[in-house]
Every structure is written in structure tokens, then in C-alpha cells.
Amino acid sequence: MSSAFAIEVNELRKTYGKEQLVAVDDVSFHVKKGELFGLIGPDGAGKTSIFRMLTTLLLPEKGTAKIDGYDVVADYKQIRKTIGYMPGRFSLYPDLTIEENLRFFATVFGTTIAQNYHLIEDIYVQIQPFKNRRAGKLSGGMKQKLALCCALIHKPTVLFLDEPTTGVDPVSRKEFWEMLKRLKAQDITILVSTPYMDEATLCDRIALIQNGKILSINTPQNMIQQYPEQLYAIKADQMYELIKALRKYPEVMDCYAFGEYAHVSFNGSFEDNKLKTYLKAEGLTQIEIKPVPPTIEDYFIKLLKN
Numbered sequence: 001m002s003s004a005f006a007i008e009v010n011e012l013r014k015t016y017g018k019e020q021l022v023a024v025d026d027v028s029f030h031v032k033k034g035e036l037f038g039l040i041g042p043d044g045a046g047k048t049s050i051f052r053m054l055t056t057l058l059l060p061e062k063g064t065a066k067i068d069g070y071d072v073v074a075d076y077k078q079i080r081k082t083i084g085y086m087p088g089r090f091s092l093y094p095d096l097t098i099e100e101n102l103r104f105f106a107t108v109f110g111t112t113i114a115q116n117y118h119l120i121e122d123i124y125v126q127i128q129p130f131k132n133r134r135a136g137k138l139s140g141g142m143k144q145k146l147a148l149c150c151a152l153i154h155k156p157t158v159l160f161l162d163e164p165t166t167g168v169d170p171v172s173r174k175e176f177w178e179m180l181k182r183l184k185a186q187d188i189t190i191l192v193s194t195p196y197m198d199e200a201t202l203c204d205r206i207a208l209i210q211n212g213k214i215l216s217i218n219t220p221q222n223m224i225q226q227y228p229e230q231l232y233a234i235k236a237d238q239m240y241e242l243i244k245a246l247r248k249y250p251e252v253m254d255c256y257a258f259g260e261y262a263h264v265s266f267n268g269s270f271e272d273n274k275l276k277t278y279l280k281a282e283g284l285t286q287i288e289i290k291p292v293p294p295t296i297e298d299y300f301i302k303l304l305k306n
């Protein structure tokens, strides 16, 4: 079925249990063919529930979703043949070796490793030296590479990656995103979720999600540009006391801890020297104030506050 979009989600809703906890709250978004689209949000935001509905493993309560023009409810059999899904939690068979896992996934989809090897080659060569090791005995980064190979071996048109880098070391995370870029170049549409805000900038477009609701959809660059105020990073010898003091300062609009700095925005203009004098009077030393560009995380915090 031909459609301009690889993924079309319209007012999708899911509640759980007697309490009717709303996990996915009328979510809508569209992903273009060949796009690398990110669902960015903290734990419990509803990302996994959305993935499970889009991969036909969970029935939506309301709304519709289509993958490559196929409906996730009516055409689930067709969708299962053409998508790749890497769930957040371990999806491999721990007692099978690397090679056995891969062969198993290829066989289930009626293909062979050789047929689509070109798709996984970059990733597979990194774990091939351990091909006889059981999956249960692999490191986090190796498991994640094998899971990606298994999700790719039948050449899916759309790839769903639910928190693929959670619990993975920074070097493997970087490598993983480089692999995603290469897959995108092969015209595979990718929906990826992550709680790591720094990974958001690596997507073509992102949806920021919290409590089952999408707060904003845009390119990461546009989100950063839309940040309305000049942001400052402020540091002193004691972080907790610094934040307390800043929050009392009349011109401070927003103030929160951000790594080793406090990120601060002001109502109108502010005087650097006046603020330093005030902070010193509050007992703080080693004060540093500098303007900084906002990040996606700053934008997200701003949306949550509004």
C-alpha cells in the first residue's frame, strides 16, 4: 500500500487497569518515509505502550495507526512481516549463541543471514569474534548490537527501537547512533525512543512526551531556536545554596540544576555585577556566570513548567 508516511498515528489512546491510568493520551504524529524520528521522554512517559501498539502487540483503545499504509488492527499480519522491532528489554534467547540467535530470527522471517548480510555487516563484524558465545553472557553493548542485527535481518521497511541505548556505555551509545545514520541512508524509516536528551539532537525530528501526552513535535534545531530567553549557566562553591539564593533573586524567572551548573533565565535584563554582589552576600564564593545556548533538555523543562 503506498502512503507518503511510513507511520501515521492519530489520537491513539491506551489506559491500564481498573483505575484507568492513562498511559497514552490521544497521541498523534506522522513519520515520513526514510525519517529518523525520536520519541523523547522520561521513564513512564508512555513510549513503550506506543511502540507496542504500533508493532501490533497491544490493541489501542481509541484512535488509529498505520504502518506503510496498513492498519495496526486490521492488517496486523502484513505489518508483522515488514517491520523490525527491538524492544527495550532483552529480546534475545539467552541460551542460544550470537550466530544461533541471528539464524533463528532470519528463519522465522523466511530469509537467510546471507540474503541481507549487507544490512547488518557494519554491526555484525563487531560481535562476530564472539559468535559462539551465548547471548546471555554478552555485555550490554554487545547484546544491543545483536538485538539490532536480529531486528534487521529480514530487511524491514520500518524499524522500531525502544530505548536501544538505555544502560549502554557512552562509547557504544555513540557507535549505535552512527549505525542508525547508516541504516537511514538505506531508506529504512526508524522510530527510536530514548530518555537521553543528548540523543534527541541526532534525530531528524522528535516528539517530546510526558505523562502520555506529546508536548511538542519539531526538528531538534527548531526547538532550540524557539527557546524564548537568553539562558545563563551559573556556578558557585555550593550548588544547593546557590539555587536557593537564585530562586530568591527578584529578576530570576527560572532556575534549576544542570550538571555542575545552575541554568537560569531572567525577567528582562540583569546586571552581572549586581547578581555577583548579591550571591557573595549570601555567602557564596567561586562564582561564575556565563551565557549558554539552550539544549533540548532546557526546552523540555520549559514546556513542563508551562
Ligand SMILES: Nc1ncnc2c1ncn2[C@@H]1O[C@H](COP(=O)(O)OP(=O)(O)OP(=O)(O)O)[C@@H](O)[C@H]1O
Binding pocket: 016, 017, 021, 022, 023, 041, 042, 043, 044, 045, 046, 047, 048, 049, 050, 163
Ligand atoms: N501492563 C501495564 N499495566 C498497568 N500499567 C502499565 C502497564 N504498562 C505500562 N503501564 C503504566 O503506563 C505508563 C506508561 O508506561 P510505558 O512503559 O508505556 O512508558 P515508557 O515511557 O516506556 O517508560 P519506561 O521506560 O519506564 O518503560 C506508566 O505509568 C506505567 O506504569
